[in-house]
């Protein structure tokens with residue numbers, strides 16, 4: 001990875017923009033690239049740069065890059081946006097977005113940030129749920145993964161991995177991983193699955209997937225990488241150490257539902273922002289993109305996030321033109 005010396009971007013209190021983008025993952029930074037190409041004065045306010053890309057080590061499914069480190073890809077997204085004049089301000093958590101007057105939005109964030117804008121693009125993502133067990137934080141990106149679809153190929157030829165969860169992601173992930181590693185242990189806290197039956201049946205047919213039901217992971221152990229996982233059978237009380245090369249934690253997502261509701265956004269039954277195919281929310285002038293939205297919920301990828309970011313920027317541009325700002 002190349003090291004970049006960056007001059008920090010600044011924002012004046014009360015400064016006006018055409019577009020404020022909330023969130024600096026692939027969706028937000030892609031929206032920023034497109035927004036700036038539409039000659040819109042654009043700022044990205046974000047807690048961190050990269051979003052869920054920070055949860056993975058390598059990326060090998062983003063077109064144009066056979067294999068690239070996730071941090072390098074994040075840097076390139078950011079460089080791209082900044083090269084077009086976008087200001088990217090990390091370390092800011094946006095707390096409120098409200099319409100003032102007829103059409104302008106006031107966006108307030110931590111650190112005294114207060115800006116005004118004609119349109120807002122929300123790209124705040126959804127957080128992967130964590131297990132909260134010892135070793136999980138320490139080995140993140142070093143054998144602990146939250147995305148089988150993204151990282152399965154990185155485990156090609158390995159001896160064994162654990163997948164945790166009983167939903168579509170865990171079952172689909174186990175099936176995919178069974179094609180790359182010699183042994184997959186699927187650890188689920190119950191004995192029935194919420195995943196689609198067809199996925200469960202498919203997984204059961206694969207001789208190298210072993211189901212460890214009514215079981216939970218209590219500890220992830222390793223040195224420089226994951227080496228073993230401790231599993232507790234809740235029915236028998238038996239605790240076993242499994243030697244594995246990695247663990248895929250696929251236990252669902254948590255959208256920022258309270259924040260969305262506080263702004264007045266409509267959400268779907270899972271708490272994701274409802275958008276149409278142009279990324280328009282129920283509030284004219286606010287667009288949403290990436291993992292925060294109701295579309296493509298079962299297929300969260302960098303490339304899909306980037307795609308919805310581009311569409312959101314285009315819609316923001318159309319909105320600003322139509323409003324005659």
Ligand code: NAP
Nearest residue numbers: 165166167168169170172189190194250251252253297298
């Ligand atoms: P999910 O459906 O919310 O399932 C999460 C699973 O993790 C559940 O089985 C849950 O157990 C378990 N879990 C939650 N918290 C846990 C904890 N702290 N410890 C241990 N286990 C825990 O999440 P998902 O599988 O990521 O799917 C998310 C959405 O995307 C779903 O709507 C899904 O249908 C969709 N999706 C679709 C596809 C597809 O159609 N191909 C693929 C992937 C995802 P319990 O069952 O006991 O609650």
